Amino acid sequence: MFSKKNLHHQDMTKNPRYWNVAVKYLSSKDVVMKKLIKKYDDKILTTRGDIFFSLCKSIIGQQISVAAADSVFSRFKKVCRGKIKPHIVNNKTFSQLKKCGLSKQKVKGIKELSKKFLNKEFNPKLINKMNDEDAIVYLSSLRQIGRWSAEMILLFTFNRQNIWPIQDIGLLRAISNNYKKKYLPPKNFIFKLQKKFSPYCSVATWYLWRSIDDEPIQY
Numbered sequence: 001m002f003s004k005k006n007l008h009h010q011d012m013t014k015n016p017r018y019w020n021v022a023v024k025y026l027s028s029k030d031v032v033m034k035k036l037i038k039k040y041d042d043k044i045l046t047t048r049g050d051i052f053f054s055l056c057k058s059i060i061g062q063q064i065s066v067a068a069a070d071s072v073f074s075r076f077k078k079v080c081r082g083k084i085k086p087h088i089v090n091n092k093t094f095s096q097l098k099k100c101g102l103s104k105q106k107v108k109g110i111k112e113l114s115k116k117f118l119n120k121e122f123n124p125k126l127i128n129k130m131n132d133e134d135a136i137v138y139l140s141s142l143r144q145i146g147r148w149s150a151e152m153i154l155l156f157t158f159n160r161q162n163i164w165p166i167q168d169i170g171l172l173r174a175i176s177n178n179y180k181k182k183y184l185p186p187k188n189f190i191f192k193l194q195k196k197f198s199p200y201c202s203v204a205t206w207y208l209w210r211s212i213d214d215e216p217i218q219y
Contacts, residue, residue: 016159019044022200026207029196032178036207045206047159051124052117053084054157059109059144060102068101075100086117109144116142132160155202164194164201174208 016022027034048054060076061069079096080088089097089110097107116122122142127135132154139150151165165171175190176183197204 015044015046016161018161018200019203022161022203025200026197026204030193030204033197033204033207036178036211040207040210045156045159045202047157049157050084051127051153051157052086052113054153055113055142055145055149056084056089056110058149058152059106059113062106062144062149072101076102086114090114090118106144109142112143127154127158132163135160155205160202162199162201164197164205166190166194168205170209170212171205174212178208178211 023037027037056076057073060073064072076097077084079092079100094107094111097110098104102110113122117124127138130138135154135158136147136150139145139153140147145153148165148167151163151168154160155163155165172184172190175181175185175193179185179189179193181189193204194201
């Protein structure tokens with residue numbers, strides 16, 4: 001599972017319109033959340049707004065350490081001459097991409113992704129018209145993108161406000177730490193929090209992540 005620690009947040013300028021309302025709502029609902037919001041009030045979730053870039057980053061970062069993911073992504077970006085766009089990635093050979101440190105499966109995933117963008121087989125604009133669950137299913141139809149990756153895209157790229165990624169190890173660890181629960185926290189407690197934090201689970205998730213990685217989390 002890909003850790004989100006030290007992910008860069010430059011060139012991200014769009015702030016979620018719901019953020020201020022969400023922090024007031026969460027602060028009034030939960031004592032722990034109120035403390036976290038007060039402690040980490042220096043940054044908020046923003047988006048690069050580039051789904052192809054984010055999907056490539058997601059595929060590259062899967063199941064390797066943060067340092068390894070940063071290193072591979074840096075080489076990948078260099079091969080693309082700083083422009084991670086479908087037509088540029090599509091023009092790279094299998095060998096060129098593999099030399100970045102990518103596995104065969106990840107190269108196939110990225111190549112297929114670029115083709116689907118170019119031939120309009122995958123249309124990210126459709127996601128804006130979908131509810132969260134339909135969008136997760138649509139994103140998960142892509143090679144190498146599972147539910148967790150789809151949720152990360154909805155949260156970080158589309159800034160959906162009510163994502164609660166219960167497969168995420170960081171979130172589960174943060175819940176255990178902050179609510180004095182054993183690891184893994186009980187499922188009924190996780191769902192109790194989800195109910196309490198809705199419709200702003202994304203904001204709660206972001207603050208819980210920050211409590212274990214004191215870096216503004218971005219994707």
